[in-house]
Amino acid sequence: TWKASGDLARSVCTVTCKWTYLAHENRWDASYFEKVGLGDLSRDDFFRIGSRVVPAGTALGHGLTAEAAESMGLPEGTPVSAGLIDAHAGGLGTVGTAGDPTRDLGYVFGTSSCTMTTTAEPAFVPGVWGPYHSAMVPGMWLNEGGQSAAGAAVDQLIDHHPFAPEAHRQAKAAGQSLPAWLADRVGGRDVTQLVAGLHVVPEVLGNRAPHADPHRRATVMGLGMDRGPESLLALYLATLCGLGYGLRQIIAAQEAAGAGVDRIAVSGGAGRHPLVRQILADTTGKPVVAPETDEPVLLGAAMLGALASGLRTDAGDAMRTMSRAGVINHPDAEAVRRHEGRYAIFEALQDVAARAKA
Incomplete structure (x- = not known):
């Protein structure tokens, strides 16, 4: 080449x-x-x-x-x-919009999810990979976590619902994916009300971080006899909430080890819908920033090309001048409060599932 x-x-x-x-x-x-x-x-x-x-x-x-x-x-x-590895290139393309790459956690939200956290000094976080020196931002340390299934967990769980085949047909007719079609059905309604009584731990392929247990499996509590579109929508939203709670656990584990962040910089196809970003903000309590570009992985690769060609002096220069923040979803204080109780149930269900696998 x-x-x-x-x-x-x-x-x-x-x-x-x-x-x-x-x-x-x-x-x-x-x-x-x-x-x-x-x-x-x-x-x-x-x-x-x-x-x-x-x-x-x-x-x-x-x-x-x-x-x-x-x-x-x-x-x-x-x-x-x-x-760089693809997710790491995406991290490089997203975490510099605040001017300080240690402020933002890069959350690559696709079929699985990957969390990329940059620190000036090494931080050893139980259940999270790393720290790796210069593995993403040259001269800085990287901790890497994530969820073994994210978008794939959403697909797996909602496809079990009786209304899923009809929903797929309607979404296809509208030229949308089923998750996007469902997200559009929420309108201005309160997500916590739509998922009331329904709780999902979406660990269909185990827990990558922070529990590092590949043998865990998904838990769904609160299913009733409803077989229609509103029940499917609730299952979809509860699954998104579960992913948000899992992300919150990773952020908390890293913060306890000295690798705290102020914001979540999201990339990947699953994070493009504004409702998804708002749910992540409300479930974690962190602002979620979407990069201006639709292709942060390609942007990160372009930054590396700019370094190789001498058009940028270092990675910090490339991130400051080539990446820009787009829409920022701020957590809603009342929604954050309502998610606290659901988060406690999420952790309790995780504990039960960990014991039940035996």
């Missing part, structure tokens, strides 16, 4: 988050590979995985080869940057 100069390079993001590279010490840790019988991977200074590790945004080689440039419609030699 690019004209190589010397040995090929690996991004510090991938080898730190997914392998055993200690970026804060600029070295690999071979102990894990030796312990599991893969010591050959660590031979010759980890040549098989990558001996040369560089920060994201580092220019690689001499840019695009002629063949790659022609296929992309770009000039030969266009700078190529060491990249």
